[in-house]
Amino acid sequence: MGILIFYLGAIMGSFYNVIGTRLPKKEKVLITRSHCDNCGKDLKWYNLIPIFSYLFQNGKCSFCKEKISSDHFWVEIGTGFLFLLTLIYFPIGYEFFIGLIVSSLLIIIFVSDFKYMIILDSPLIISTILIVILKIIYYSSQNVLYSLISGIALTLVMILVYILGNFAFKKESLGGGDIKFTFIIGLILGFKVGLAALILSVFLALPYAIATLELKKNSEFPYGPFLAGALLIVFFHYDKFVLLIDFLFNF
Ligand SMILES: [Zn+2]
Numbered sequence: 001m002g003i004l005i006f007y008l009g010a011i012m013g014s015f016y017n018v019i020g021t022r023l024p025k026k027e028k029v030l031i032t033r034s035h036c037d038n039c040g041k042d043l044k045w046y047n048l049i050p051i052f053s054y055l056f057q058n059g060k061c062s063f064c065k066e067k068i069s070s071d072h073f074w075v076e077i078g079t080g081f082l083f084l085l086t087l088i089y090f091p092i093g094y095e096f097f098i099g100l101i102v103s104s105l106l107i108i109i110f111v112s113d114f115k116y117m118i119i120l121d122s123p124l125i126i127s128t129i130l131i132v133i134l135k136i137i138y139y140s141s142q143n144v145l146y147s148l149i150s151g152i153a154l155t156l157v158m159i160l161v162y163i164l165g166n167f168a169f170k171k172e173s174l175g176g177g178d179i180k181f182t183f184i185i186g187l188i189l190g191f192k193v194g195l196a197a198l199i200l201s202v203f204l205a206l207p208y209a210i211a212t213l214e215l216k217k218n219s220e221f222p223y224g225p226f227l228a229g230a231l232l233i234v235f236f237h238y239d240k241f242v243l244l245i246d247f248l249f250n251f
Contacts, residue, residue: 119177
């Protein structure tokens with residue numbers, strides 16, 4: 001079962017890499033055939049087997065022998081690992097499926113935000129629809145209403161941070177994608193725990209932000225991967241964060 005889920009993750013990861021790389025360039029994801037970036041030859045089915053093709057071809061194109069970027073390989077391994085982790089953490093059910101969605105979002109945002117500084121709308125919209133459907137199946141429409149309100153409330157907090165940030169730094173402080181993604185954090189975690197995830201994301205991003213500022217003298221960096229990372233960490237340890245928040249609020 002573990003091997004199966006891991007490889008399913010690798011297959012999905014291969015797809016997410018294509019979405020994250022091609023959609024921002026407005027390339028057709030499903031129609032355009034995968035081809036070698038160097039010689040332009042269309043790849044055959046046996047060049048497209050997640051993880052294995054890269055290993056058997058020694059990381060080189062099987063036509064022109066030029067080195068292929070290892071990005072695909074690591075994205076496939078990473079997605080497989082996150083899917084496997086979800087299976088280890090949760091029994092098959094609501095949390096397991098949400099875990100797969102969170103893992104998928106993390107990978108797609110990681111690819112598109114680091115490569116192009118963009119968080120795509122379509123994965124956010126599809127995830128929102130899937131989350132609402134899962135909530136209706138496993139809980140109730142009342143739960144959906146509460147979650148939607150939490151999502152909107154958390155987004156308002158992020159918009160406030162954005163306005164204050166723009167005022168303080170005299171420049172765009174957050175991307176529109178970051179604000180839209182906050183809605184999903186609230187939808188999944190609820191308002192209070194969602195707020196904890198936002199705070200955690202700041203701590204996750206801080207070392208990277210300082211490093212970019214010091215090394216590249218550049219104050220712009222992708223924030224999406226850290227938001228998605230915080231969502232994943234908090235979702236996987238939801239009970240512990242609820243206890244921590246209760247402790248802090250009762251103190
Ligand atoms: Zn080639």
